[in-house]
Amino acid sequence: MYRVKEAFYTLQGEGAQAGRAAVFCRFSKCNLWNGRERDRAGSVCDFCDTDFVGTDGQNGGRFDTAAALAEHIRQLWPAGLGRPYVVCTGGEPLLQLDTPLIDAFHAAGFEVGVETNGTLPAPAGIDWLCVSPKADAEVVISRCNELKLVYPQPLALPERFAAMDADHFFLSPMASPAIPDDGDDPIKRSNTRRATDYCLANPQWRLTLQLHKIVGID
Ligand SMILES: C[S@@+](CC[C@H](N)C(=O)[O-])C[C@H]1O[C@@H](n2cnc3c(N)ncnc32)[C@H](O)[C@@H]1O
Ligand SMILES: Nc1nc2[nH]cc(C(=O)O)c2c(=O)[nH]1
Ligand code: SF4
């Protein structure tokens, strides 16, 4: 049984695939926060900008089989156009994403992207793996396509990840969790300036912005 909070067709807003059309499949649940506001402060990850509790979002639900979920995602892609791309996110997608589901996405014609906090092993067959480390949570994934670090995190400084086996190293300015529009988020503006300065001083790192919050899409 797969539990999905929501699924929607949009543009990837972050990282090296930013601007690319994708169906987002947001799995329910995370291992670093239970998703309840009252427990946020005591959690390993305390800045999450996402509601991943339950299955009640747009196109959310419970799916008994990998084939059923892949068919549900396929229906959200514009038939016959482009290279179908699904981004598995959450919550923490690696609590649920398994080989049968990757195989089912591939059989439906999709490339499979994953956004993970890196604390759980990744099944084989993922086409684009993005690891986004959190606080002092140990990263167990040794190789990824992109490392995308939310900045600043006092317990997860970029220096700790600079030697990881990744093709791209991104800093993503930390947004205020409850503000959906960057234009209304002065803390994010300040974090963007700090991330910019870090990338200028450490050119291994690139700046990535949350395009979806700038243009006002999901
Ligand atoms: C909601 S998470 C879900 C996937 C996975 N649990 C993870 O943390 O990577 C998706 C992406 O949003 C980023 N993110 C979460 N909260 C954020 C915030 N307040 N500001 C900027 N990025 C944030 C995460 O670091 C991750 O790259
Ligand atoms: N457009 C868009 N791009 C995204 N990239 C990563 C996201 C996520 O929440 O995992 C996300 C998201 O929620 N929306
Ligand atoms: S950002 Fe990722 S790891 Fe952190 S609480 Fe949200 S879903 Fe979990």
Ligand SMILES: [Mg+2]
């Ligand atoms: Mg998001």
